[in-house]
Amino acid sequence: KGIYDEALSSFFRNVDTRSGGDGPDIYKGKICSLKARALLIDMEEGVVNEILQGPLRDVFDSKQLITDVSGSGNNWAVGHKLYGSQYRENIVEKLRKAAEHCDCLQCFFIIHSMGGGTGSGLGTFVLNLLEDEFPEVYRFVTSVYPSGEDDVITSPYNTVLAMKELNEHADCVLPIENESLFDIVNKIHQMINSGKLGSTVKQNSLVTSSAGSAKTVQEKPFDAMNNIVANLLLNLTSSARFEGSLNMDLNEISMNLVPFPRLHYLVSSLTPLYTLADVNVPSRRLDQMFSDAFSREHQLIQADPKHSLYLACALLVRGNVQVSDLRRNIERLKPSLHFVSWNQEGWKTGLCSVPPVGHSHSLLSLANNTCVKPTFIELKDRFMKLYKKKAHLHHYLHVDGMEQSCFSEAISSLSDLIEEYNELDATKGGPRTDPSRLKIAV
Amino acid sequence: MSIVTVQLGQCGNQIGHEVFNAICSDVHGTHGLCSKKENESYCDACKERFFCEEESEVPVARAVLVDMEPKVISQTLSMAARSGYWKYDDRSHFCQKQGSGNNWANGYSVHGPRHKEVIMNLVQKEAEKCDRLGGFFTIMSMAGGTGSGLGAYVTQCLRDAFPTSFILNHVIWPYGTGEIIVQNYNSVLTLSHLYQSSDALLVHENDVIHKICAQLMNIKQISFRDVNQVIAHQLGSVFQPTYTAEGGLHYSRNPLGIDWQVRPPRLGLHPLSHSANKPLQFNTSIANLVILRGKDMHSVDLGSFRDPSLYTSWLNPQDAFNVWKTPRAFNKYEKSASLVSNSQFLLKPLDNVVGKAWNMFASKAYIHQYTKFGIEEEDFLDSFTALEQVISSYTIL
Numbered sequence: 102k103g104i105y106d107e108a109l110s111s112f113f114r115n116v117d118t119r120s121g122g123d124g125p126d127i128y129k130g131k132i133c134s135l136k137a138r139a140l141l142i143d144m145e146e147g148v149v150n151e152i153l154q155g156p157l158r159d160v161f162d163s164k165q166l167i168t169d170v171s172g173s174g175n176n177w178a179v180g181h182k183l184y185g186s187q188y189r190e191n192i193v194e195k196l197r198k199a200a201e202h203c204d205c206l207q208c209f210f211i212i213h214s215m216g217g218g219t220g221s222g223l224g225t226f227v228l229n230l231l232e233d234e235f236p237e238v239y240r241f242v243t244s245v246y247p248s249g250e251d252d253v254i255t256s257p258y259n260t261v262l263a264m265k266e267l268n269e270h271a272d273c274v275l276p277i278e279n280e281s282l283f284d285i286v287n288k289i290h291q292m293i294n295s296g297k298l299g300s301t302v303k304q305n306s307l308v309t310s311s312a313g314s315a316k317t318v319q320e321k322p323f324d325a326m327n328n329i330v331a332n333l334l335l336n337l338t339s340s341a342r343f344e345g346s347l348n349m350d351l352n353e354i355s356m357n358l359v360p361f362p363r364l365h366y367l368v369s370s371l372t373p374l375y376t377l378a379d380v381n382v383p384s385r386r387l388d389q390m391f392s393d394a395f396s397r398e399h400q401l402i403q404a405d406p407k408h409s410l411y412l413a414c415a416l417l418v419r420g421n422v423q424v425s426d427l428r429r430n431i432e433r434l435k436p437s438l439h440f441v442s443w444n445q446e447g448w449k450t451g452l453c454s455v456p457p458v459g460h461s462h463s464l465l466s467l468a469n470n471t472c473v474k475p476t477f478i479e480l481k482d483r484f485m486k487l488y489k490k491k492a493h494l495h496h497y498l499h500v501d502g503m504e505q506s507c508f509s510e511a512i513s514s515l516s517d518l519i520e521e522y523n524e525l526d527a528t529k530g531g532p533r534t535d536p537s538r539l540k541i542a543v
Numbered sequence: 544m545s546i547v548t549v550q551l552g553q554c555g556n557q558i559g560h561e562v563f564n565a566i567c568s569d570v571h572g573t574h575g576l577c578s579k580k581e582n583e584s585y586c587d588a589c590k591e592r593f594f595c596e597e598e599s600e601v602p603v604a605r606a607v608l609v610d611m612e613p614k615v616i617s618q619t620l621s622m623a624a625r626s627g628y629w630k631y632d633d634r635s636h637f638c639q640k641q642g643s644g645n646n647w648a649n650g651y652s653v654h655g656p657r658h659k660e661v662i663m664n665l666v667q668k669e670a671e672k673c674d675r676l677g678g679f680f681t682i683m684s685m686a687g688g689t690g691s692g693l694g695a696y697v698t699q700c701l702r703d704a705f706p707t708s709f710i711l712n713h714v715i716w717p718y719g720t721g722e723i724i725v726q727n728y729n730s731v732l733t734l735s736h737l738y739q740s741s742d743a744l745l746v747h748e749n750d751v752i753h754k755i756c757a758q759l760m761n762i763k764q765i766s767f768r769d770v771n772q773v774i775a776h777q778l779g780s781v782f783q784p785t786y787t788a789e790g791g792l793h794y795s796r797n798p799l800g801i802d803w804q805v806r807p808p809r810l811g812l813h814p815l816s817h818s819a820n821k822p823l824q825f826n827t828s829i830a831n832l833v834i835l836r837g838k839d840m841h842s843v844d845l846g847s848f849r850d851p852s853l854y855t856s857w858l859n860p861q862d863a864f865n866v867w868k869t870p871r872a873f874n875k876y877e878k879s880a881s882l883v884s885n886s887q888f889l890l891k892p893l894d895n896v897v898g899k900a901w902n903m904f905a906s907k908a909y910i911h912q913y914t915k916f917g918i919e920e921e922d923f924l925d926s927f928t929a930l931e932q933v934i935s936s937y938t939i940l
Contacts (some may be wrong), residue, residue, distance in 0.1 A: 107613070197745035205640035218676065344614050346767035348553055352644030353688075357724040360908035413724050425765035428753070431720055443906040446899070449645075452767070536905035538898065541931045 105132045109341040112143040113137055113160075123162075126202060136162045138203065140195055142227065144184055144219045145172040165195055173218025173426035177259040177505075178500035180222020186502070192227060200235065207341075208239040208351045209297060210334065211271075213264045216247030216256030218513045222284050232270045239355055241337075242271045245331060246402065246468040246476065248280040249483070250504050255493050257483040262507065264480075272355045275333070276473065278402040282326035285309070288398065289325075289374055305353045306459030308332050308374045332457065333369055333401065336465040339419050340453040346424070349417055349451025357449040358469045367467045368406055373460070380417060387422065387462065391430035393436070394466040402476055409472035411440045415449040417465040427452070441525060442533050471529075474522040481515055488512070489512030544677035546592055546782070547669045549697060552643075552690030554617045555682040557767065558610055560619045561775035563604045563684070564843075567629045568592055569779055571763060575837050575872025585871045588784035594629065595672050597933050602629045605672065607638035607665045609697070611643045611654055611689045624732050635669060637661055647729040648916035650692020651736075655700075661698055670705070678709030678742075680782075685733040686717035686726035687911040695736040702740035713778065714742045725898035725909050732918070733859045734893075735926035738933065740860040745781075746889060747774050750802040776874060785834060785867035825899060827940040828886035832865045837878035855940040890937050896931050901931030 105115040117124030118134040127133055137160050143149050146168050152161060173180040200206050209231050215219030231240055239435065244267065245508065247256040267274050286309055311327035340349040359365045372393040397405040420429060426432055427450055441448050455462050466470070488508065497503050546606070550559035570589055574582035594602035606632065610616050618639045624630045637658065643650040670676050679701050683690030694712075698886070701710055717726045737744060752773050756765045760773075831853070835843055849860045873879050902921055903909065914920075 207641050277894075344618055346557070348612070348614065350612065350642045350644065352642060353644075353723075356644045356646050356688075356909075356912050359912070362911055423755070423766040424770065425757070425762075427719070430720065435720070440838045443903045443908055444724065445719040446719065447724050449724045450722055535902050536900070537930045538901055539927055541928065541935050 103132050103269075104137075105130060109135065109290070110180065111342050112339065113358040116513075122267065133161060137165075140165050140167065140192070140199060142167045142188075142192070142219070142223060143179065144223065144272045145171040145431055146170060155254065163214035165199065167191055167195065172444060174221060175216075175224075175253045175255055175259065175403060175498075176274075176500070177262040178219045178497040179221075180218040180224070181226045181473050182233055182500050182502040182525070184219070184223050185226035185254065188223070188229050189226075189230070192230060196234065197229070197272070199284040205428055206235070209235070211240065211242045212330075212334075213242070214247070215260040216245075216251055216253050220245075221259040221263040222229060224269075225263045228270045239272045239352055241351065241355075242267060242274045243277060243334065243484050244274055245279060245330075246480070247278045248278055248403075249479065251408070252538050255487070256387075257480060257487055258493070258497065258508075260480055261484045261515055262511045264477075264518075265511040268337055268363050268518060273359065273466075275369050276366055276402050276476065277333075278371075278476070280403055281401050284398065285329060285352055285374060286325045291373065303375070303459050308371055329371065329401070333371055333465065336371065336417060336419060336463060337467075339455065339457075340417060342449045343453050343455040344391075345451065345455075347450060349415070349449070349453075352460050353451075354415060354467065355370040358415055358467060358470070360412055360444070360510075361521075364412060364469060364521060366469070368470055368473060369401045369468075370396075370466045371401070372399055372422070372464050372466075374399070374408040380443050387426055389429055389495045390464050391416075391434060394464050395434060396539040402473070404472035404476065406437060406468045406472045409439070409446060409470050409474070410526055411438055411444075412469040412471075412525065413444060413447045413449065414438075414440075415451070415466075415467040417451040417453065418462065419453045420460060420462030422452065422462045424452065439529055442528060471526050476527070477515060477519050477522070481512065481519065484512060484515075497543070544675045545605055545673035546593065546677050546680050547666065547673065548604070548682040549666065549679060549701075550608045550619075551608060551683040551694040552610055552687055554684035554687065555690045555694070556610055556615045556619045558713075558715070558771050558774055559606060559608070560623060561771045562595065562608070562778050563623065563629060564626065565603075565772070565775040565779040566783065569783060569874045571628060572875050573872065575870070577870040577872070579892075581871055585784050585869065586740055586901075587615070592675075592677070592784070597633075599630070599865045601627065603632050604629060605669055606631055606635060606739065607662070607669055609638070609662055609693065610688075610709070611639045611641065611650070611693065613640060617790070632669075632893060635665055637665060642693060645724075645725060645729070645897075646912060646916060647687040647688060647692035647695075647732045648918035650688045650690075650694070650731070650911040651663070651696045652692075654693045654889070655696030659700055662796050663704060670897060676678045676705075676708060678711065679705070680711050680713065682713045682715075683733075684715040684717065685730040686715075691729045691733040692866065694751070695733050696893040698737055698740045710741050711743050711745060712737050713745045713747070715774075716746055716750075716896075718749045718753070719892075720894065722749075725859075725912070727907065728913070728923075729897050729902045731926050731930060733932075735929040738929060743777075745883070747777070747894060751787050771788075777881065779817045780836065780873050781834060781880060781883055783836075783869075783873055784871075785836070785869045787865070787867050799866045799884060803830065808862075825853055826884075826887035826890070828853050828863065828884055829858065829940065830854060830865075830885040832867065832883040834881040834883070835878075836869050836878065836880070837872035837915065838870075839878055840870060887937050887940060890934065893930065893937075897927065897934065901927060912940050 113135040114129045114133060116134045116136050117127050118302045141149050142163060143257035148167050149166060163463050211224060211228055215221050247260060289307060289309055305357055329408060341351055372390045395407055431448055548559055550556040564849060566589060568585050590602060593605055595605055597603055607620060608616050620631050643654060643731050681694060683694035685691045697711060698710060752770050753765060755773055756762045757770050760768050783907060798851050831848055833845060833848060847862050851860050854860050
């Protein structure tokens, strides 16, 4: 068995289970029993039960689960107001327990979807809770946004109500759209099945596979897509876990990519999507990795950062990539990108020596870019379509604590956000007049 | 005389390690054409300066390692120990877990006061191990959060605790096209604060060193290790023992005695008294130091360094130019020369950094990240003012 080191300790506890049951934490030495530093919350039992019966059953501490039976009925109000107040104490207690096991708690990752009831409603309730109980700890939220053809009719309501919470209480949000994940999965299938010469792909390098897992023939449809998001989080935290010549911690991401508190939505892209079995990597291929990171097809939401305005951009490189490779590619790509006037060289870079499994190198790009605007505008449109007709509103309003003002405040918050992006876009391509400098008497 | 090195942040610790490596490798390397006695004298002076020969088998670097996250220090300590030639004192380091988040305010206003006692205790211990303390050498980048913010705070503490010691800050100037988005804010805050406590700021620019690696050394895939090794080589070539004019027959006692205490005359400084026929391609200097090591050091003609047109009109080149020499070769180079210069060469980079920071400040971008930790807009304005004065002073040389 392996050694329990700092890298593992960032996400796992090492519990002494030798005398049966839960013993104390072991801080150094051999791995005994790894337990995820995590809370699993669902108001239905199906998904959580499946996890607890699957290959990861020993990794999740049964005391860190909060489940119910009836679900939230795709209703944000039920998740946020009803279950929120019902489970508040339970959640706080379990959070405190988990936090106590950490000798330095830096960040919470909240992973949820926006379109339903539990993830969206109860999820944003938990976000609020985290801010109240642990104000100094960063809150990174990975949110799956519903696509236009979402089969949950009320998803626009749930999403907009949740967005107000994200606007006000999250430090950083990484929006994800299923459509983008789906396109990436298809792209990979095409690549594998194309039968092109020299296109044998290393199986464990697929951004859609969980490295090391037994390759099942029929994977569940969402598994491949979810693995992309898992790899995103893996790469995001790689520099905090492993050594490198230019470390990039999570608090640095928040510091550099959030110039104004509410503009904290980051568009992410991961490259490469796979590695060819061919071992030699000429620098041309390395440069291709950088180019791909800025292409529309590699973004995890339906967005095109190249043709919108950058407020800030972060590049986290893993593997055998050096500072000259980074510099060369930044110089090469910079001219075709539009940066806001006060951040013309707005690059944050990180070099982590350890590549992901199956790759010799990889790149995660995080962009604070106005290309998120269309997603938000479409969301607002879909919301207004329902709201104008007051469709399904009664399902929400009859939940205790829910009022019409919750809706009007939420859509107002979203409108304000869109307006902030509009104002920034208006500056794009305009004449640059630098503010005059301070004059000093000698 | 001994120097206590304080390594701050990832950059400071990575470079510090390379510096001690370079010095050690020089000591163990060929001594060129000088005599054995000369070499012994040189090595003894060097060891006293940088290392402590305790009960351990290998020399122990006189250094304090500080970082707000553990990975870099842990790596640095183990790499040094593995070299077999030298090591750090296992107890002479301090680190935390959460880092400074590239936030100068976090480094200066939070980590600084919180950890002042522990850090200064470590420094005091190292200082006490020196028979004669020459001064402090701090290594930091100005772009990040720890080296820059905590570094500025520690420098202040050093000045308060050792009011008469020489403090030399080695500052790394980041790449122009960004390593960190808020690097210009951090740089402005760092430089303005260091100016109040430091005796001298020795600067290395990443862009310049990168060019050296690419064009002079032909390195194809340049890593930070390459960059840091060039910097370490240059620092070694300045700090290794030499004979100075005053020192006579002994290796100079004060290794940090670079006299940068030149101040412009208070009165009578007329901008028009600039000589009109000054060649435009030279950056006007206040002081220059040439260091010659190895073969033929006595036969070098340094006349051109005494050309009055190099210097500002109110200085006599005799006062502004110094030479240090040693026949002992440095780091396997049969002969080598170094130039340390206090001139207008940093004007353009400084003006760039201040300009970009001011541009960003006008839009108030990222300011909330600093005010969160107690650095307000007035603090920024004070820093801008201080640096505009520096720029102005250098411009009218």
